Every structure is written in structure tokens, then in C-alpha cells.
Amino acid sequence: MSAPAKANYGWTREQMAQRVAADIQDGAYVNLGIGIPELVAQYVPAGREVIFQTENGLLGMGPAPMAGKEDPELINAGKKAVTAIAGASYFHHADSFVMIRGGHIDICVLGAMQVSAKGDLANWSTGEPDAIPAVGGAMDLVAGVKKVFVITEHATKSGEPKIVEQCTYPLTGKAVVDRVYTNLAIIDITPEGPVVMELAPGVTFDHVQKRTGTNLSLRTNS
């Protein structure tokens, strides 16, 4: 477990992952996407037991093995070496997607290229002509999992907003995102649009709104 590094402002990736982990209830079945989402597994709060599924056929995924103990036949969806916890089980791909498509996974945590005001998600393709399209399990996850959490930097490296009115990249799914965790804020996608539920320390609502491509509202404690 690496110590969260200090960011210039807002949350670090590790802090974002911690915030996601804090919102995962005891006993939940969770699928983590490749990239930042993988960090979430490190921050399950003490006293909670969370079971991680990886769609390539393992329920009860544990942390990475110690160096030298990797098994090329025990990997996660990102094709990295993992371990299996006590109480794990292996299954084939069709059974794995029974879990996913059938609505048995409580939460999936995914990265994003764009999220729209209505919860549309784009995270699989830039749609550029020379890109090699590759979708993996992303469309199955957003269609089948009970709650879809997105964890992402609030804007791209060049400063383009990732939370937008309409996605311009090809969609992974329509109206599928429940909550977005960024370095600046936690935002729920509600029937009334995106609502900022919490701001990172030192970050103002205006600061977030300026870096967002759609109108946000702020949660009112009523």
C-alpha cells in the first residue's frame, strides 16, 4: 500500500481511489477496470470485506503477488499477475458474464474519456480512423452492473473537460454512470443532471464548473 502523494490542489489519484473505496459497502461484489480503478482495491476500509471479480474468470481476486511469485495463468482483466483470496473461485468466460450481464455485480469502477450530463459513458475508442478499436468487457459492465462508478481526472492533460453536455467519442453505454470521482469533486448523475456531492479540499464549485462542459449544480443539504 503506497502512501498517497500530495497534489497541488484537489485529490491525488490515491485519494480518489480512497474516496471510491469508502463508498463500497461491506460484502459488495466489485469489478475494477484497468488503470486508476485498480488502485481502489488497496483502500478497502478496515473491517469491510469486498470481493473483487475480474471478468477473465476469477471471483475473489487478491493483490499482486510478490516479485518472482507471478503465475502467467493467474491474471486480471488488465493481464497483470494477481493472487486469489481464500474463498475464491474460477469459472469460464460465459459464466463470468452471467455475473456481469445478469446484474450480480454490485459496483464497477471504470475509467472514462468522457461522461455526459445524462450519464452516457465514452471510454473505449477515440473513434479516430487509424485507431484500432478494442472494447473488451466495458460495454457488458456498464449494461449489467448495478452501479457504475467512474474515476477519472476532471479534465484531460490539455485541459479539455471530460464531463460534458454530450459525448463526442463513441459511447460505451447510454445513461449508465451513477457517480463520477475526479480529482476535484464527487459528482452524482441524477435525473436533474450532474450534482456536485462533495468538493475536494480547497476546491470551489466555480473552479469545478469552469473545468466542466455542462452545467453542474451543488448538493444542498436539505
Add this chain to the structure above:
Amino acid sequence: MSAPAKANYGWTREQMAQRVAADIQDGAYVNLGIGIPELVAQYVPAGREVIFQTENGLLGMGPAPMAGKEDPELINAGKKAVTAIAGASYFHHADSFVMIRGGHIDICVLGAMQVSAKGDLANWSTGEPDAIPAVGGAMDLVAGVKKVFVITEHATKSGEPKIVEQCTYPLTGKAVVDRVYTNLAIIDITPEGPVVMELAPGVTFDHVQKRTGTNLSLRTNS
């Protein structure tokens, strides 16, 4: 293994079962229906290995256990105690019907109430108003198995033909029967209609035709 009893004329049930068994190739995967078809397992010719599937979740069904060795959780589709051979496997019902519906079983051997000239089979319901309809796996078997063999007395106890122009009982499947083994003859269902391939010893074609509700032809050795 019981010794075949002698019939007045034609084949006994045991001889019918023997004839069916003789037509099952080495290495075949076979599902046997309840009743006379169950006898077939006893007559696999020496030197051949046939694997029996029972749709309630066992591939590699062996003979009945010795008295006192019955396990109520090791039964066949007729709910009788069976054994499992070396090389057997257990699986759940959906996987069992992957084998059946998916065309992986080579042969099924079923009883019949009626078989039509076109190979329609009726073997699950009399269609009478007070009958309790019960279909089990019969419709799945005839729809999915590569070859459907019927083993049946040629006529009912009251002398009604069971091989008919059109079935009057509700169908199990349309144009599904490949071959019928009766106490009088072996009859192939061909695009040109039912063809007697072999007559039981001492039985004439006319004798069979008189007890049949549709026109038969006799195989010509051309």
C-alpha cells in the same frame, strides 16, 4: 444381464434392444429414454465403448447398483438408481441440455406412442382432457440429438398400429425420427417414406404392412 426371453413371433424386447445396440457405433454418446430404451445399455457389443448420458446431469452412466448400494442422489432420468463409470462427469441442467440441444449427442433411443410416415413422433401425451401433461426432456432430445431411434412394440396392446400416416396424438417433434425398431421389423424413415430394412425371423412383409397404418416399402438390395 438378463437372457432374452423367447417370443411367440418376431423379436422380444430384449432382442429389439440388442438390435438397437448393434447399430450404435464405438465411441458414441447416447441418451436412452425411460422404459424399453433402458434395456439397450445391457447389449453394447463386446469391444465397443458407448457413453450414456442422462439428462439430469451425468455423462458416463453405468448399470444399476447392487441392491443396498443405491444412492438417492445418483439417479437417471427415470429417477432410478444408477452408477457412474470411470471417466464420468456431473454437470447442471443447463449444461446437460447444451449437450442435447447443441447436437453433441449422437443417438437417442426413445419409446413412442405413434410415429408418422414422415418421422413425426408422438410420445408424451395422449391429449385426453383429464391427462396430466408431462413432457420432460423428450422435445429437447428429438430437436437436438443427431439421430433419433425409436424402439416400440409394432402395435398397441389392442392392435392399433403405432406407425401411422399422421399422428393423432400431440407431437413431440416433426420429422425427427430416423429409424424405428419394433418387434416385427426395423424401419427407416426416408424422404420416400418408411422403408422396412429388416424383418424379424419368421415375419413377412405383408404381416408387417397389415399392422401398419401407412404404406411401407421393402428395402431392395441394389
Add this chain to the structure above:
Amino acid sequence: MIDKRAVSAAAAVADVHDGATIMISGFGEAGSPIELIHALVDCGAKNLTVVSNNTGSGRVGLAALIANRQVAKMICSYPRSANSMVFPELYRKGEIKLELVPQGTLAERIRAGGAGIPAFYTATSVGTVLANGKESRTFGERDYVMEHGLIADFALVKAEKADRHGNLIYNKTARNFGPIMCTAAKVAIVQVKEIVEAGELDPEEIVTPGIFVNRLVIVAKPAQESQLVKEDRSYP
């Protein structure tokens, strides 16, 4: 900490409500969760739709549930087994409904329900009365009927062993409908002979991963239906 053990069979089925759809595992007596069914008899929920391959035998287990007039409708493939008299009697009197489904279609509908598949096509039953009223369609050169996925509010399932996560293994042909029913029910309630520590079941060998199981009840020595019928027992 995940621990799916219920304090008793009664507690495990206590929230089964009137009008619920219940899947009950078993092929004949093999895999039939008699003790859970008897708890459901005690619970008294009525107007149930029951999905099970058969309708029970004698006056115990599923037959007792039907005899107690808790079942409005059966969805099954083979409602008349040896020693089955309760269902036939009520059915002839028009006091219970029957949806007859070919066995493989029943299994696939349950699997589809658990897999988030609302409908699929099968050649089974084409050209028969069981295809009446069903949408049909040609793929390639063959005709198929459309069948719908089945889901249930609860499943009552018998397995052999579990761990506290709800991972299950079964015994021989008692496996039958259990694994798919666990996937297709909102609440899967499973009776097992034994609950072992997490990690004691080989992860390669687990048939039902715990994600599909909600409640576990230990019945160390389950009754065998055929034995109860032979003794002419009835429940309650």
C-alpha cells in the same frame, strides 16, 4: 465480514411474501431441499408461483407445499412422477395452474434469467402444441421458437457443502437445477450439510460462486423424500 449463515431455515424463508415466484431445485428427490420447503410451509406464504422440474411425491416436500394450498401455479416439465398425487388431484379440479415447459427449455430459461438474457430462440417444441402462441422465426433453414428468461424472487436450493462466502459444491446428480436457480433468483437460499472455512473448497472445484448465494442453512442430515413417502409421512 461476509457470513451468509441464517440462524435457521425458518429465519431464512421468513420474508417470502404472498405472490412470490420461487424456484425449487431438484430432479425428483435428488437435490430437493425438503427442509427449506417445510420451512416455507410453516411460513405460510400463499399464491406462490413455483418453478421446479417436478411436483413432488407423497405428502412431503414440494407436494406438501402444494397440498397446503400455497401454490397457485407450477412451471415445470414433468408434473406427474411416481407417487405424485397432490398436484394431479388439484390440477384435475382446476385448482392449480400449470405452465408446461420442455426440460431443456426450462433449464435454459432459468439460465437466461440469471444471465440477463430476456429471450432466446430454440428449436425445441417447434411444430408441437407447446409452441402454440409462441413467436417463431427461421434462422438458416430451421424454425425456432422464442422463449423468455425466467427469474424468481427466491430460490430454495439443496447443495452439499458451502463456505461462509456462499461458494457451493453439490453431490452427483443432485446438482441438477441448483446452480442455475441460484443465478436466477433475487434471493438464493441454500441448505447444505456442512459449512467449511473459506479456502477449504478448491477454487477450481466450486460449482456455484458465492456471488449467487444469499443465505445458507445447515441441515446436517437432510431427509430423503422417498424414505418419507415410504413411511407415509406428511407435512406439517
Add this chain to the structure above:
Amino acid sequence: MIDKRAVSAAAAVADVHDGATIMISGFGEAGSPIELIHALVDCGAKNLTVVSNNTGSGRVGLAALIANRQVAKMICSYPRSANSMVFPELYRKGEIKLELVPQGTLAERIRAGGAGIPAFYTATSVGTVLANGKESRTFGERDYVMEHGLIADFALVKAEKADRHGNLIYNKTARNFGPIMCTAAKVAIVQVKEIVEAGELDPEEIVTPGIFVNRLVIVAKPAQESQLVKEDRSYP
């Protein structure tokens, strides 16, 4: 006597014909039957349609088959993994076709093919470009697309152990697509580390019953794709 052992990998794939559809197991390198794929490179069959989750890495295994210009079309969910360069290069040049399928839909299409189900409905991909041209339909309040079962002429699969009947067990997450591909191919060819006597595999533990397996090849010490790539090996 049933004995599914082939004399060699070469003999096992000798009848793969030009234009065949081949399913190849594996998720990345885990479960990828490298030695069988290399035998297929030697066999030289061309104009193949390959169904596999990825497109291989480096210039060995599936990537070698593609590099050898034997594959006309890939049906897969994720054609660009780390170290995958052969497929991207040919794809950009328009020299290989791609049918991109969401991973769960790919798995379910294969399972449906093996199960005799010509088509089914899924919510996966609804509202995306991957649903373009697909029939859609509403069940309840939700939209679904229709997807078709997939079958193949041959499957090349890696498992852990077999018996002479073809019963199989797998190793950890190398199981992935193997079991369903065995069901969906007319001829399933499986490489295993070891073949044991019938009866040595626990019947409760067998993942692929022998009915789905046609040919067995022993590869006692299979190569690991990542190791070959690290060594910059290529095949042939």
C-alpha cells in the same frame, strides 16, 4: 475403445482447411494454445476466420498465425494488447478484417453456438456504434439487441489435464474461453500437459465433459507467450 489422443500436434490440425473458422482459447497468454497454433502455422491453411479474445503479441502464437497471412478475419473483443503489433499493422493496411464484439457478448455467442441457440437478446452495446445494423427489441422497459450464436469448424484449446475420454480440467484463469469453445466447434482439439487414466479426474470437478472434445495432444511443457516475446522469438 475411446481414445482421443492424436499422435502429434501436426496430425491433430492436419485437416484444417482453407476458409475454416477456428476458435482459439486464451485471454492474453493465459490459456493460449501456442503449440497447436504453431502446428497450424506449419499446416498452412489460409483464409481463416479466427475467433479469439485478443490478437496475440510479439511474433509467436496467434500473432505468428496472423503474420503468416493465414487469417482473413478476426472476431474478437480486444485486438490491441501490450506487445501486439502484427494485427494493428495489417489492420491499418486494410489487409485483415475485424469483427469487434463486446467480451461478454462474444462469450455468450460462443456458448449459444455450442448450445444450439441461434440467437439471443442482450442489453450490451445498446445505444453504441456496435449495435449499428443489429436488430433491436424492447422487453419490459428495456432495449436489447439480437446477437447470433457462433460456431466453428475447429477449436484450438489449452487445458491442464485430460483423460482418454477427453474430460478436461483447466488451470486458474487460463480456463477463460476454453470450455465454451470446446462446445461450439465441430472438432475441438485440446493441448494438455498430461493425460491421466479414466477415473482419475474427480467427476464432480471435470469442467469440460469429454463429449465436447475430439482430439488431445500432450504438450508437457508449453511455452509461455510472454517469455517468447521477451526473448524476441518468432515463428516459424
